[in-house]
Amino acid sequence: MHELSIAQSILEIVETEMKSRPKARVMVVGVRIGAMAAVDAESLRFGFDASVKGTEFDGLKLELRITEAERQCLMCDHRYMMLALESNCPECGSHDAIPLGGDELDIEYLEVDDGKAGD
Amino acid sequence: MEKLEIKTKVLSENQRIAEELREKFRANGVLVLNFISSPGSGKTELLERTLCALPPTTRVAVLTGDIQTDNDAKRIARAGFPVRQITTGGTxxxxxxxxxxxxxxxxxxxxxLDVLFIENIGNLVCPASYxxxxxxxxxxxxxxEGEDKPLKYPSIFFKSALFLLTKVDLLPYVxxxxxxxxxxxxxxxxAMEIIRCSATATGGLDQWLGWLHAxxxxxxxxxxTASHTS
Known part of the structure; x- marks a missing residue:
């Protein structure tokens, strides 16, 4: 289970990002997981919650967005999402395709409370 | 509450180290291959036989990873090649x-060095991310193993350039x-390249060795080319 290492990598990046905002408190971190990233969402949540407990990030919420792998058909150039493992090109039915993504593992956003009134 | 858009790869620190390594490997013309499989698919056996089949002038080294023990390094060292065991202690x-x-x-x-073989931890999931x-x-x-493993563990098949189907000498019996x-x-x-091989049958590694030499x-x-143009 490498999700615990990944949870810790996420927290290291959050920590670095927050250094420039010492007065703000980070409430949410948004992470995108590609369908081919080999990362299990539930294990990551478990590892993340275990990693923040009792630290300065206690209560930090992890929002996950799981995205499908995009492919481009080699026959007709159509770009499509690989929704099932068996998916062929919806335009021409060909199976020959090159991957355009799918192994993403990115931090997309942070939601921070900077203590300003009215927020 | 303020939303900050940041686009950072979670494994950006590993990626930075990997890019640095790749640049050095390429500049020196060292072919580096990362072998990944379940425990018991035959990584160490394939490496041992491959090392022995390479021309004696080939300059080769091996890094072999395991959670515990240096048994694999000992096996490879017997063939007389420089090898280092990386024991992760749980990772x-x-x-x-x-x-x-x-x-x-x-x-x-x-x-x-001409070629560096890296034998990853026996695991079809986690090594795919690094x-x-x-x-x-x-x-x-x-x-x-099961022929549906590519569907059960798609990431590693998605990311690998070559699929070696091993132990094909056993096909008549399984x-x-x-x-x-x-x-x-x-x-x-x-677009995956696929080679069927056997580390123990005569000629069972020929196609794989051809791929490796190329x-x-x-x-x-x-x-x-890079050193001449720079």
Missing amino acids: CHLDGSMITRGLNELGIDLAD DLGEEAKIVLLSVT PFDADAAEANARLIHP KMKAARESAL
Whole structure:
């Protein structure tokens, strides 16, 4: 289970990002997981919650967005999402395709409370 | 509450180390291959036999990863090749910094190397996420496993350039559908190269060795071209 290492990598990046905002408190971190990233969402949540407990990030919420792998058909150039493992090109039915993504593992956003009134 | 858009790869630190390694490997014309499979698919056996089959002039080194023990390093060292065991002590994958450390411990100048084999931890999931600066990931699956493994563990088949179907000398004795296994791998990765091999049958590694020689030649030539144009 490498999700615990990944949870810790996420927290290291959050920590670095927050250094420039010492007065703000980070409430949410948004992470995108590609369908081919080999990362299990539930294990990551478990590892993340275990990693923040009792630290300065206690209560930090992890929002996950799981995205499908995009492919481009080699026959007709159509770009499509690989929704099932068996998916062929919806335009021409060909199976020959090159991957355009799918192994993403990115931090997309942070939601921070900077203590300003009215927020 | 303020939303800050940041686009950062979670494994950006590993990626940075891996890119640094890749640049050094390429500049020196060293072909680096990262072998990944379940425990027991035959990574160590394949490496031992491959090392013995290489021309004696080939300059080769091996980094082999395991959670515990240095048994694999001992096996490979018997063949007389420089090898370093990376014992992770529980971690389920190798990462870029372990490769940097392993290379330092090997104490070999990259300029004196043609090929570096990295035997990853026996695990089809976690090693898929970590770039080690390799030229290609190679996934092994043996005929004593299930032919649906490419569908069960798609990421590693998605990311590997070559699929080695191992132990094919056992095909007459096991209910394994090799064509189905290959078709399953191509569902995930249509352009994947696939080679059937056997480390123990006569000639069982010929096609794999041909692939390896072609890649070693390409790595050498592209380093030469780069040094002439720079």
